[in-house]
Amino acid sequence: GQNIDQPTEMTATEGAIVQINCTYQTSGFNGLFWYQQHAGEAPTFLSYNVLDGLEEKGRFSSFLSRSKGYSYLLLKELQMKDSASYLCAVRRAGGSYIPTFGRGTSLIVHP
Amino acid sequence: DGGITQSPKYLFRKEGQNVTLSCEQNLNHDAMYWYRQDPGQGLRLIYYSQIVNDFQKGDIAEGYSVSREKKESFPLTVTSAQKNPTAFYLCASTNVGTGGINEQFFGPGTRLTVL
Numbered sequence: 001g002q003n004i005d006q007p008t009e010m011t012a013t014e015g016a017i018v019q020i021n022c023t024y025q026t027s028g029f030n031g032l033f034w035y036q037q038h039a040g041e042a043p044t045f046l047s048y049n050v051l052d053g054l055e056e057k058g059r060f061s062s063f064l065s066r067s068k069g070y071s072y073l074l075l076k077e078l079q080m081k082d083s084a085s086y087l088c089a090v091r092r093a094g095g096s097y098i099p100t101f102g103r104g105t106s107l108i109v110h111p
Numbered sequence: 112d113g114g115i116t117q118s119p120k121y122l123f124r125k126e127g128q129n130v131t132l133s134c135e136q137n138l139n140h141d142a143m144y145w146y147r148q149d150p151g152q153g154l155r156l157i158y159y160s161q162i163v164n165d166f167q168k169g170d171i172a173e174g175y176s177v178s179r180e181k182k183e184s185f186p187l188t189v190t191s192a193q194k195n196p197t198a199f200y201l202c203a204s205t206n207v208g209t210g211g212i213n214e215q216f217f218g219p220g221t222r223l224t225v226l
Contacts, residue, residue, distance in 0.1 A: 033214060042201060042217035087153065097142060097207050099215065103153035
């Protein structure tokens, strides 16, 4: 089975940097995803890590440590539009391509 | 434009009625998924299908049924056996076996309210 933990809610100030952590326990690992979801809308893909290290994509970066079962999503130069829920999802090993989602972290960015 | 559509956006039904939620994709994806999202619960997998005419139960399949008669379509029926059907339902699709990331693409969701 899989167990994925991330904080329920975080707040940050516009222009600041925020780090959203995700820890997981899995019997098989085939990649970790981060999605962004605005209230009432569909999740949209942000990043993917399958090897250890940092993946940078504009203002967003994602880090993975497979030995520690740990990932984080780093958001720089926060904007008000970054207020959303951020979902960590771990894909199961094997050919099913099915990710298991954490409960999501609600990020509130204030002026 | 390629994408996934779900209809309707909002759906109201009386308790005891079956209801079918539609999901259509023109991304030529092989795999399709149905998730349920409740406040504070994240996304939970209901059913998935990796090929036409085949589908598998997810973690919370009881009270739901699906069909996959066409590659583009994966409708979900919420039956009267589902004890707590009020929720936000998300459909997703992905490529399989292409060597890429194979991230999921999501539809806009259907918010079902059972009165």
